[in-house]
Amino acid sequence: MNELNAVDETKYNYALLARDIRRLAALIHRTDIHGPAREPIDHALEKLESRAWLISFVNPASGALVHDQDVYSDGRPVTTAIDWGGGFATLVHCPDPRDETSGDAEELAEELWPDTPWPPPRNSDN
DSSP states (O other): OOHHHHHHHHHHHHHHHHHHHHHHHHHHHHSSOOHHHHHHHHHHHHHHHHHHHHHHHBOTTTOOBOOOTTBOTTSOBSEEEEEETTEEEEEEOOSSTTOTHHHHTSOOOOBOOTTOOSSOOOGGGO
């Protein structure tokens, strides 16, 4: 796999993981968990996504940052946010433009991004 494809694959994998974390947060917020019990869960999910971002986009040896995290090397978006009731859902596009079925074929589900107005952040805003 060449360097550009490896970077695109990293962007794709991070987008899938971040989306799954937001889906989990939405499920938790729809339950009857309130107050002191929910706050540490929310905090843990935020830390998990932050750490996934660091692992995905920061080279620990050089400290170099992967730029344009929301756009593949060919200029296509990594994700598309879709208005979903009171929240949003994320469509994650496959890094290979010839294989747009893998990410797009997944079922959409509500996600939660606490304390953020519409539109939700792109990968580069995290």
